[in-house]
Amino acid sequence: MITMYGIKNCDTIKKARKWLEAEGIEHQFHDYRKDGLDADQLKSWVSELGWEVLLNKRGTTWRKLPDDVKNNVDEASAIEVMLENPAIIKRPLLDTGNVRTVGFKDADYASLLGQ
Numbered sequence: 720m721i722t723m724y725g726i727k728n729c730d731t732i733k734k735a736r737k738w739l740e741a742e743g744i745e746h747q748f749h750d751y752r753k754d755g756l757d758a759d760q761l762k763s764w765v766s767e768l769g770w771e772v773l774l775n776k777r778g779t780t781w782r783k784l785p786d787d788v789k790n791n792v793d794e795a796s797a798i799e800v801m802l803e804n805p806a807i808i809k810r811p812l813l814d815t816g817n818v819r820t821v822g823f824k825d826a827d828y829a830s831l832l833g834q
Contacts, residue, residue, distance in 0.1 A: 720745070720746070720747055720816070721739075721744065721745065721746040721747070721813065721814065721815050721816070721832075722746065722747050722748075722749055722813075722814045723735060723736065723739070723746055723747070723748050723749070723811045723812070723813050723814075724749045724751065724808075724810070724811060724812040724813075724814065725748075725749075725750070725751065725808075725810035725811040725812065726750060726751055726752055726805070726806055726810065727748070727750045727752075727753070729810055729811075731810060731811060731822075731823050732748075732810055732811050732823075734823060735811045735813070735823040735828070736748065738823070738825050738828060739828070742828075742829075742832070744832055751805030751806070751808065752805060752806070756801070756802060756805045756808075758798075758802055761773075761798060761801055761802060762798060764812065764819060765794060765797070765798055767819060768819060768821060770794045770797040770798065770801075771797075772809065772821055773797075773801065773808050773809055773812075773821065774792070774797050774800070774801065774807060774808070774809070775807050775808065775809045775810075776789075778806070778807065780804050780806045780807040781807055784800065784804075788800065809821045809822060810822075811823055813828070813831075815831065815832070818831065
């Protein structure tokens with residue numbers, strides 16, 4: 720089963736979910752805020768994708784962090800920040816069971832999902 724991870728009210732999540740539905744691709748949605756975020760799963764994503772890929776430094780959540788946190792971020796502190804502030808994780812994170820990818824571009828999804 721394909722799982723999309725993110726936050727329900729995110730515009731990019733809405734676009735990606737709409738695309739999946741239009742293509743008839745069954746999936747489940749996991750909302751970090753409502754459903755939580757498992758530390759082991761996050762560490763697995765960091766190991767596979769890299770914390771730099773997952774940590775969104777463009778959003779308001781990042782900008783609200785203290786400067787000492789932002790200026791000294793490394794893998795361990797990035798994981799801690801993402802667990803405390805799931806909104807800071809780039810989205811959507813799509814897990815096909817075999818492949819995980821971050822972000823949404825319809826052409827990338829079409830290629831990944833064989834559409």
